[in-house]
Amino acid sequence: MAKTCFNHKDAPATTMCHQCHHPICKACSLVTPTGIFCSPECSLLNRDVKARLQESGPKGMTRLETLLKLMVAFVLICLGFGGIHLAAERVPKLKKIDLIGRVMEIGKAREKGLPLD
Ligand SMILES: [Zn+2]
Ligand SMILES: [Zn+2]
Numbered sequence: 001m002a003k004t005c006f007n008h009k010d011a012p013a014t015t016m017c018h019q020c021h022h023p024i025c026k027a028c029s030l031v032t033p034t035g036i037f038c039s040p041e042c043s044l045l046n047r048d049v050k051a052r053l054q055e056s057g058p059k060g061m062t063r064l065e066t067l068l069k070l071m072v073a074f075v076l077i078c079l080g081f082g083g084i085h086l087a088a089e090r091v092p093k094l095k096k097i098d099l100i101g102r103v104m105e106i107g108k109a110r111e112k113g114l115p116l117d
Pocket of ligand 2 (some may be wrong): 006008025027
């Protein structure tokens with residue numbers, strides 16, 4: 001079953017619209033950089049759909065955004081540990097989760113353990 005043009009029933013379809021997928025003949029084909037369309041409306045519609053897709057997932061920004069998120073997370077973690085360390089000096093209960101304090105204690109213990117000349 002040979003397809004005929006969506007607009008001309010007597011003309012054989014050479015391709016189909018990139019947007020609405022209607023079979024179209026050579027005379028109806030609207031060739032654009034983004035594809036072949038049956039009408040300017042379909043061309044514009046296709047451009048809108050692509051623009052919307054790009055808005056939802058901008059590929060150029062992904063790496064920068066990931067880097068920024070990592071930096072923010074790192075700063076928040078540092079602030080968190082720093083805050084716990086400061087609070088642990090007043091609240092003994094917090095010393096269990098005070099990683100900075102523990103590391104410093106280990107450092108002090110090693111200093112004490114090292115033989116002095
Ligand atoms: Zn179309
Ligand atoms: Zn046609």
